[in-house]
Amino acid sequence: MSHSSQFGLLAQRRFAPFFWTQFCGAANDNLFKFSFTVMATWQLGAAWLPPDMAGLVIGAVFILPFLLLSATSGQLADKFDKRALIVWIKRLEVAVMLLAAVGFWRHDAALLLGCVFLMGVHSTLFGPVKYAYLPCHLHESELTGGNGMVEMGTFVAILLGSVAGGLLVALPDHGPQYAALACLALALLGLAASHGVPPTPAAAPQLRICWNPVAETWRNLALARQQWPVFMALIGISWMWFFGAVFLANFPAFAKESLHGSEQVAALLLTVFSVGIGAGSLWCEKLSQGHVEPGLAPLGAIGMSVFSIDLYAAVQALPAVAGGTALSVAEFVARPGHWRVMADLALLSFSAGIYSVPLYALIQAQAAPERRARVIAANNILNALFMIAASVLAALLLRAGLSTQALFAAVGLVNVLAALYAVRTAPGLLLRLAAKLIARLTYRFKVQGMEHVPATGPALLVANHVSFIDPVLIMAACPRDVRFIMDSRIFRAPGLGLVFRMARAIPIAPHHEEPLVYHAAFEQAVRALQAGEVVCIFPEGGITRDGQLQPFKGGIMKILARAREQGLADVPVAPLGLSNLWGSFFSRIEKAGAMTRPFRRGVFNRVALRAGPPVSGDATSPRELQARVQALID
Structure with missing residues (x-):
């Protein structure tokens, strides 16, 4: 409005x-x-x-x-x-x-x-x-x-x-x-x-x-x-x-x-x-x-x-x-x-x-x-x-x-x-405000379609993962608090761990490395959905290294399946597409990793976040969701 x-x-x-x-x-x-x-x-x-x-x-x-x-x-x-x-x-x-x-x-x-x-x-x-x-x-x-x-x-x-x-x-x-x-x-x-x-x-x-x-x-x-x-x-x-x-x-x-x-x-x-x-x-x-x-x-x-x-x-x-x-x-x-x-x-x-x-x-x-x-x-x-x-x-x-x-x-x-x-x-209140300030000061940030995110009740957001700042941009744009599923190594990063705990992020690790953390992540995600919260997952499993959308993994379906087992059927799944972040300071375009060149092209650049209409969690698949996200970033 x-x-x-x-x-x-x-x-x-x-x-x-x-x-x-x-x-x-x-x-x-x-x-x-x-x-x-x-x-x-x-x-x-x-x-x-x-x-x-x-x-x-x-x-x-x-x-x-x-x-x-x-x-x-x-x-x-x-x-x-x-x-x-x-x-x-x-x-x-x-x-x-x-x-x-x-x-x-x-x-x-x-x-x-x-x-x-x-x-x-x-x-x-x-x-x-x-x-x-x-x-x-x-x-x-x-x-x-x-x-x-x-x-x-x-x-x-x-x-x-x-x-x-x-x-x-x-x-x-x-x-x-x-x-x-x-x-x-x-x-x-x-x-x-x-x-x-x-x-x-x-x-x-x-x-x-x-x-x-x-x-x-x-x-x-x-x-x-x-x-x-x-x-x-x-x-x-x-x-x-x-x-x-x-x-x-x-x-x-x-x-x-x-x-x-x-x-x-x-x-x-x-x-x-x-x-x-x-x-x-x-x-x-x-x-x-x-x-x-x-x-x-x-x-x-x-x-x-x-x-x-x-x-x-x-x-x-x-x-x-x-x-x-x-x-x-x-x-x-x-x-x-x-x-x-x-x-x-x-x-x-x-x-x-x-x-x-x-x-x-x-x-x-x-x-x-x-x-x-x-x-x-x-x-x-x-x-x-x-x-x-x-x-x-x-x-x-x-x-x-x-x-x-x-x-x-x-x-x-x-x-x-x-x-x-x-x-x-309620630390999420201050974090969302900080996210809005960061988003507006770092990029010329344009948001479209966030009215598709359900105003109440449980919802699962799926987004492409282009940079380390993606969760900040989603938090700034979403009208509701979001629980992010994130890499446990980043969750434990010195100094940042307190912020991630304030945001009630859900740490996850590969099953072969930390099976307890892996299973606990899915249980926390389902409990959050049962409480009527919004959960966001990056189904590619990591930040893209070539700027292209990577195949979606099966974590989405595991969350939805466990939610059904707990009596929570038909969770709406909303696709999100982040555009024009590849090549920015926070992306992995550098061979040495992200955030190695402070004045790299992309800061203050035009960045967009588009949300698409939600689909039923009982009638979707990783391939369909990937296609929907790809359509939002094209």
């Missing part, structure tokens, strides 16, 4: 009404919450809601329904038509905003806090519908772009809603009343947009609703744990919300206490943060090239840590502000040191956008359709737990005397540990 096509979705009914419905909802959530937060920080003076704690209290109350009601909302989203649910949820939003208008008019903090809880209920009900709707109407190749558009729209809505809320509520005399009218108008616009959402039949209409939230919550988490990559993506997203909750809840206090700014400065910081996330979300489509690419998550995590820590250093380097007058936006941006603060906020939020979008797309692509909404509900439950933990921990640290900028830096440091854990538990 081209980069422009994600914007083209806005012209299609399957996406546009849904996009604007969620856009209005996100804008209204944040207009309302930020207006109330600004009122509590600068205007209300309620003893039970101190200004330095207002953001944390409001954030905690808003996410409490996610913990209590997500299990039920996931069931509703699987059982009923998603369009009908969306319309009903938007009607609820209008009713809540009518009640909130009374609270704004009366400056009633308790009533407004109650409406925060009800808007949390609204968002809890909408969350599973929102993310379960997209894979019903978008192709797999559109999921990253569609999620990027939704995330971009969400944070632009956060930006516009929060900025509007901060500006409206700060207007003299009637600011809260203007904020109330704006909230009600957005709720009505969202309701109008929801009527254009196309019907989306229920995924599990026979589902019986379990009204026990504790039992259903536990059941949802158990469902998510059945698919470990999906569950790890849930944990990763929840951590991102922990990270983001600390920042979003404390922008008003950060602007006031650390930067000595006005309400408008708090709105400016939120603007920078939201634009950064929106830009990062959109760039995911370009970086992933139309595939679901969770390998971007570690890259985003690194940026989140680096720039949050530098934000602390940037604030510490600011000169003291004389007097007690809060800085206006013009005064704030006139100080050079504040540009570093805004740059750090923009870059850490850009990194958060790159981090989160691929994980959402992975959940939508891999979760079973009939329980997708309940898995997303499990995600909301985890998000709520992480955000509540963030609010409690941040409150304790701030009460202990930690400054807001030090709190941001502490979260950045903990994020380093989270990123290292992610790499340790």
Whole structure:
């Protein structure tokens, strides 16, 4: 899918009404919450809601329904038509905003806090519908772009809603009343947009609703744990919300206490943060090239840590502000040191956008359709737990005397540990990203036909073997993790062995040299297929020494035969063809071997990888597969 096509979705009914419905909802959530937060920080003076704690209290109350009601909302989203649910949820939003208008008019903090809880209920009900709707109407190749558009729209809505809320509520005399009218108008616009959402039949209409939230919550988490990559993506997203909750809840206090700014400065910081996330979300489509690419998550995590820590250093380097007058936006941006603060906020939020979008797309692509909404509900439950933990921990640290900028830096440091854990538990994510970078920096790499590789379930890839870099190129091009069967001598190479173990490569050796390794390789390959993984084998048995495709050996058929013996019949076999690698630095064109002439022709050359339609493993042969691969490289 081209980069422009994600914007083209806005012209299609399957996406546009849904996009604007969620856009209005996100804008209204944040207009309302930020207006109330600004009122509590600068205007209300309620003893039970101190200004330095207002953001944390409001954030905690808003996410409490996610913990209590997500299990039920996931069931509703699987059982009923998603369009009908969306319309009903938007009607609820209008009713809540009518009640909130009374609270704004009366400056009633308790009533407004109650409406925060009800808007949390609204968002809890909408969350599973929102993310379960997209894979019903978008192709797999559109999921990253569609999620990027939704995330971009969400944070632009956060930006516009929060900025509007901060500006409206700060207007003299009637600011809260203007904020109330704006909230009600957005709720009505969202309701109008929801009527254009196309019907989306229920995924599990026979589902019986379990009204026990504790039992259903536990059941949802158990469902998510059945698919470990999906569950790890849930944990990763929840951590991102922990990270983001600390920042979003404390922008008003950060602007006031650390930067000595006005309400408008708090709105400016939120603007920078939201634009950064929106830009990062959109760039995911370009970086992933139309595939679901969770390998971007570690890259985003690194940026989140680096720039949050530098934000602390940037604030510490600011000169003291004389007097007690809060800085206006013009005064704030006139100080050079504040540009570093805004740059750090923009870059850490850009990194958060790159981090989160691929994980959402992975959940939508891999979760079973009939329980997708309940898995997303499990995600909301985890998000709520992480955000509540963030609010409690941040409150304790701030009460202990930690400054807001030090709190941001502490979260950045903990994020380093989270990123290292992610790499340790799922090293393939980072390896795939590294493979993409190597492929793009080493060659002008063109990929065709990878949509033929099955999106889910077991698959066996067979490819010609031209150079030592072939597995890197296949790993870079394939939208799924690949287990490579490779020569045991290379697998044991000093220094490289750790990388091969991280990639979960399967070592193999000639039967007459190491029979145990030989038999173990086939057993590992079959177990991988049984687990629904992708296995790649180079059937020639070694790298070509003359640039020509060599006869395929019988290892393919042994794997397929053993898979059938284990009850795994009809494994799809996809042929791959690598072109124009012969003569490159990594090929065996030199008599002395490969990689002996660093500037040999071929580096930065045009290289192609083409995939053909898969064939049934029960109805193929090495000769047929060789012919298919030859056709791809001719």
